[in-house]
Amino acid sequence: MTASAPQFSAEQLAEVRRLQGLYPDRRGALLPVLHMAQDTFGYVSLEVEEYVAGLFGLSAAHVHEVVTFYTLFFQQPKGRHVVAVCHNLSCHLAGAPEILAHVKARLGIEPGETTEDGRITFQAVECLCACEAAPMAQIDDRYELNLTREKVDQLLEALR
Amino acid sequence: MAEIVLMRNFERPGSHTLAVYREHGGYAAWEKARQMEPAALVEEVKQSNLRGLGGAGFPTGAKWSFIPKNHTGPVYLVVNADEGEPGTFKDRYLLEKDPHALIEGMLIAARAIRSALGFVYVRGEYVQPWRRFSAAVKEAYDAGLLGQGFDIVVHRGAGAYICGEETGLLSSLEGKKGWPKIKPPFPAIKGAFSQPTIVNNVETLCCVPPIVSRGAAWFAGLGSKTQGGTRMYSVSGRVQKPGVYETSVSVTLRRLIELAGGVSHSGRLKAVVPGGGSAPILTADEIDVAMDVDGLRNAGSMIGSAGVIVFDETASIPEALMVLARFYAHESCGQCTPCRESTGWIYKMVHRIVEGHGRKDDLDTIIDVAKRGAGTTICAFYDGAVGPYISYIQKFRHEFELLCRS
Numbered sequence: 001m002t003a004s005a006p007q008f009s010a011e012q013l014a015e016v017r018r019l020q021g022l023y024p025d026r027r028g029a030l031l032p033v034l035h036m037a038q039d040t041f042g043y044v045s046l047e048v049e050e051y052v053a054g055l056f057g058l059s060a061a062h063v064h065e066v067v068t069f070y071t072l073f074f075q076q077p078k079g080r081h082v083v084a085v086c087h088n089l090s091c092h093l094a095g096a097p098e099i100l101a102h103v104k105a106r107l108g109i110e111p112g113e114t115t116e117d118g119r120i121t122f123q124a125v126e127c128l129c130a131c132e133a134a135p136m137a138q139i140d141d142r143y144e145l146n147l148t149r150e151k152v153d154q155l156l157e158a159l160r
Numbered sequence: 161m162a163e164i165v166l167m168r169n170f171e172r173p174g175s176h177t178l179a180v181y182r183e184h185g186g187y188a189a190w191e192k193a194r195q196m197e198p199a200a201l202v203e204e205v206k207q208s209n210l211r212g213l214g215g216a217g218f219p220t221g222a223k224w225s226f227i228p229k230n231h232t233g234p235v236y237l238v239v240n241a242d243e244g245e246p247g248t249f250k251d252r253y254l255l256e257k258d259p260h261a262l263i264e265g266m267l268i269a270a271r272a273i274r275s276a277l278g279f280v281y282v283r284g285e286y287v288q289p290w291r292r293f294s295a296a297v298k299e300a301y302d303a304g305l306l307g308q309g310f311d312i313v314v315h316r317g318a319g320a321y322i323c324g325e326e327t328g329l330l331s332s333l334e335g336k337k338g339w340p341k342i343k344p345p346f347p348a349i350k351g352a353f354s355q356p357t358i359v360n361n362v363e364t365l366c367c368v369p370p371i372v373s374r375g376a377a378w379f380a381g382l383g384s385k386t387q388g389g390t391r392m393y394s395v396s397g398r399v400q401k402p403g404v405y406e407t408s409v410s411v412t413l414r415r416l417i418e419l420a421g422g423v424s425h426s427g428r429l430k431a432v433v434p435g436g437g438s439a440p441i442l443t444a445d446e447i448d449v450a451m452d453v454d455g456l457r458n459a460g461s462m463i464g465s466a467g468v469i470v471f472d473e474t475a476s477i478p479e480a481l482m483v484l485a486r487f488y489a490h491e492s493c494g495q496c497t498p499c500r501e502s503t504g505w506i507y508k509m510v511h512r513i514v515e516g517h518g519r520k521d522d523l524d525t526i527i528d529v530a531k532r533g534a535g536t537t538i539c540a541f542y543d544g545a546v547g548p549y550i551s552y553i554q555k556f557r558h559e560f561e562l563l564c565r566s
């Protein structure tokens with residue numbers, strides 16, 4: 001996806017400048033622009049880090065330090081979908097270990113891995129703060145609540 | 161049953177829209193507040209006994225008064241919507257169901273502290289709440305409520321529990337990794353982008369419009385002697401009806417569990433985490449405690465973010481500690497050595513105990529390691545981990561010992 005040098009469109013570059021203008025120091029827009037970059041290029045490669053650094057007049061090392069600090073930035077290609085199952089306390093008490101084991105068996109991969117066909121990246125994550133509907137998971141942008149094995153099967157099958 | 165203040169609009173269809181919010185009295189408090197002097201607003205909030213509802217429980221009016229009086233440059237208002245404390249989900253409801261209550265609270269707070277620019281830091285995983293709140297901000301701009309002396313920037317985080325710590329949040333907002341900063345200087349003196357800054361939690365600011373509308377005395381009267389108001393308790397774990405319950409801060413933990421339908425599974429209570437993952441655990445016979453800041457402090461725990469996690473008799477305390485220890489090891493930002501190292505080692509020890517490979521002296525080692533690091537770090541993260549490490553082992557030592565071989 002990033003075989004050629006990463007490059008935002010003219011509209012995106014205008015959006016970068018707008019975001020930078022919202023903060024007293026334009027550096028404040030770094031996380032929003034990194035989100036944009038990941039949405040555009042699929043993941044935040046070293047080349048993307050360098051490109052974003054150039055947009056801010058920052059060192060690539062600074063951007064790398066930021067990217068590696070946060071869990072939502074991917075440094076390797078991710079699946080077309082991300083299935084993030086919560087394994088924190090309330091979900092644990094509601095059966096998260098069984099849900100995790102079920103997803104693992106269904107996909108044949110461990111948390112942190114991506115299916116060979118590039119369809120799904122599977123993660124075990126910390127509290128997503130929907131404990132009233134435990135066990136739960138985040139699938140891409142959506143919270144999926146009150147999970148059962150059957151519900152997990154339906155959700156996974158719907159991912160293309 | 162206490163009066164419903166924060167969740168008053170939740171059941172209305174379209175509660176997140178400006179039209180519905182206005183139809184039910186929304187922005188009337190702001191109309192009143194804009195006729196008031198900033199100092200009078202600070203005083204009103206002081207008199208209301210409002211205390212921060214994000215975790216630390218600091219008196220909100222007092223915090224606002226710390227902005228230097230002689231400061232002539234910008235002052236920033238930062239909203240901590242980086243909800244992440246295990247067992248807590250109230251701010252998600254406010255962002256999704258009543259976003260204009262937060263905007264109105266921000267307008268009033270901004271006037272009180274003379275701020276022209278506010279940031280709302282929403283945790284990165286909260287995509288739907290972020291969209292919902294951003295749409296409300298756009299409505300408020302279109303209606304001329306924003307952009308007339310006060311602007312709001314909605315900022316999305318990128319996944320890091322430590323950014324819920326206010327100085328970690330500020331580092332992150334400035335485009336850096338979310339490393340906490342040494343205090344002093346406190347944010348009110350030198351905060352976001354090195355300017356005086358007030359950081360308030362979502363729910364805290366949502367209390368402000370009702371305080372202005374109905375008066376400090378009314379709000380103070382809803383709560384306990386040292387804390388005003390109601391608050392939203394997130395109740396989860398082994399209860400019949402997990403959910404968010406708003407009631408007076410003077411409610412007892414026993415009553416709160418009843419409100420959530422009582423204990424599920426075996427039906428017999430074993431323990432309760434009263435204030436989010438970082439709160440020391442309480443046993444079944446310690447639940448006649450008032451759920452306000454001072455009530456739990458006196459009981460040796462903390463109200464924190466008011467995330468209540470209930471354990472029935474069949475729940476394993478060592479497993480629960482393993483889950484939390486894994487969380488702290490994962491989320492330690494790595495800046496301070498005692499936290500970075502101890503969280504990792506303690507997780508390994510608790511993990512091996514749960515796996516059946518523990519040794520009896522592991523328990524004393526964990527407590528010793530935990531205590532040595534307490535109070536030695538830049539922020540409160542590690543102290544928040546120490547509470548569970550020590551309390552789980554001290555109060556349920558027999559459960560751990562059963563798992564240790566010799």
